Amino acid sequence: MNLTPLNAADLAQVHALHAELGDGTGITAAQWDALTPLRDHLATALGIDHAPASAREPFVLLRHQADDGAPLVGPRWWFHLLGLRHGAIHIVLTTPQGFFVAQRRSFAKDSSPGALDVAVSGHIGTEVPLTAAWREMAEEVGLAPSDLVAATLQPLFEHDINILTYAAANPPYLDREHHWIYTGSITAAGLAQLRFRDGEVTALLLAGPSEVARLHTRCLAGQQQQAGEMDIANGLFLTLPIWVAAQEHAREPA
Numbered sequence: 001m002n003l004t005p006l007n008a009a010d011l012a013q014v015h016a017l018h019a020e021l022g023d024g025t026g027i028t029a030a031q032w033d034a035l036t037p038l039r040d041h042l043a044t045a046l047g048i049d050h051a052p053a054s055a056r057e058p059f060v061l062l063r064h065q066a067d068d069g070a071p072l073v074g075p076r077w078w079f080h081l082l083g084l085r086h087g088a089i090h091i092v093l094t095t096p097q098g099f100f101v102a103q104r105r106s107f108a109k110d111s112s113p114g115a116l117d118v119a120v121s122g123h124i125g126t127e128v129p130l131t132a133a134w135r136e137m138a139e140e141v142g143l144a145p146s147d148l149v150a151a152t153l154q155p156l157f158e159h160d161i162n163i164l165t166y167a168a169a170n171p172p173y174l175d176r177e178h179h180w181i182y183t184g185s186i187t188a189a190g191l192a193q194l195r196f197r198d199g200e201v202t203a204l205l206l207a208g209p210s211e212v213a214r215l216h217t218r219c220l221a222g223q224q225q226q227a228g229e230m231d232i233a234n235g236l237f238l239t240l241p242i243w244v245a246a247q248e249h250a251r252e253p254a
Contacts, residue, residue: 002051003046003047003048003051003055003077003171004045004046004047004171005170005171006042006045006046006170006171007045010041010042010045011170011171011172013038014042014081014082014171014172015172017082018082018083018167018172018174021082021084022083023083023084023085023162023176024061024063024082024083024084024085024176025061025062025063025064025085026063026064027061027063027072027084028067029067029069029072032061032072032074039074039078042078042081043075043077043078046077046081046171048075048077051077054076055075055076055077056075056076056077057075057076057123057125058073058074058075058076058125058126059073059074059075059076059079059084059086059087059123059124059125059126060072060073060086060087060124060125060126061073061074061079061084061085061086062085062086062087062178063085071126073126076123080173080174080175081171081172081173081174082174083162083164083167083172083174083175083176084176085160085176085177085178086123086124086176086177086178087123087124087129087132087177087178087179087180088121088122088123088124088177088178088179088180089120089121089122089123089124089129089132089133089136089179089180089181089182090118090120090121090179090180090181090182090235090238090239091118091119091120091121091133091136091137091153091181091182091183091184092118092119092156092181092182092183092184092239092243093119093120093183093184093185093186094183094184094185094186095185095186095191095206096149096185096186096187096188098208098209099206099207099208100206100207100208100211100212101119101186101204101205101206101207102116102117102118102119102204102205102207102215102236103116103117103118103119103120103121103140103141103201103203103204103205104116104117104201104202104203104204104205104230105117105200105201105202105233106199106200106201106202107202108199109200111233111234112231112233112234114202114230114231115224115230115231115232115233115236116205116215116230116231116232116233116236117232117233117235117236118235118236118239118240119141119204120133120136120137120140120141121136121140121235122135122136122139122140122200124180129180130153130180130182133153133180133182134153137153138197139197139198139200140196140197140198140200140201141194141195141196141197141201141204142193142194142195142196142197143186143190143193143194144193146190147186147187147189147190147193148184148185148186148187148190149184149185149186149187150184150185152184153182153183153184154182154183154184155180155181155182156181156182156183156242156243156246157179157181157242157246158178158179158180158181159178159179159181159242160176160177160178160179161175161176161177161178161179161234161238162174162175162176163175163176163177163234175234179238179239181239181242181243183243212240212244215232215236215240216240216241216244218232219232219236219237219240219241220241224237
């Protein structure tokens, strides 16, 4: 997002909050409200007004036990600065012929530009996971329920992830998410409806079994980047092994 680096005092305060709050899952409503003056100060220090609008996308804090009352909501930049737990969806799509659908991310993305990813992915924001999944389907590739074989998305797996590669940067960037993973199969008619509506996807690639196996091997070996190969984004890197394991389990004799 090309945010302005923080001065030493502000950076030290952010690091102190990392130690105090962890992933934020234990924050109370009172603690959240008490952080508002600091959040406003850091927004000015970071130059948030000049950042892309996506930096201000509202996220809901995922907590172990919520207080009675409204969810705790804050802007995307705040969640990534402090490493607060939030929700994301990843959707694995296949075709009637059994091809695995992968997207190539826009080269304008802040993270993993131009890399291979699952067919559809995105943040949940303030919605429930399945609603967010269908919104992302419509926005990224133009698909509606009628474009899927079963007219619905099937839940596959949920897990927490922590990507702390840039935790020591200035400003820090910590990505702590809870992933909801869904699967679906596109109908032949649905393939004709594919549209890249929001510009976050530049291409969809159909991978056969041998290519899926090669990508799976790279994921297991931790090879997100490899000379002469397309980079693998975190969504595909984390999700493909889960999907392959589910496919192998389904083929096992009862």
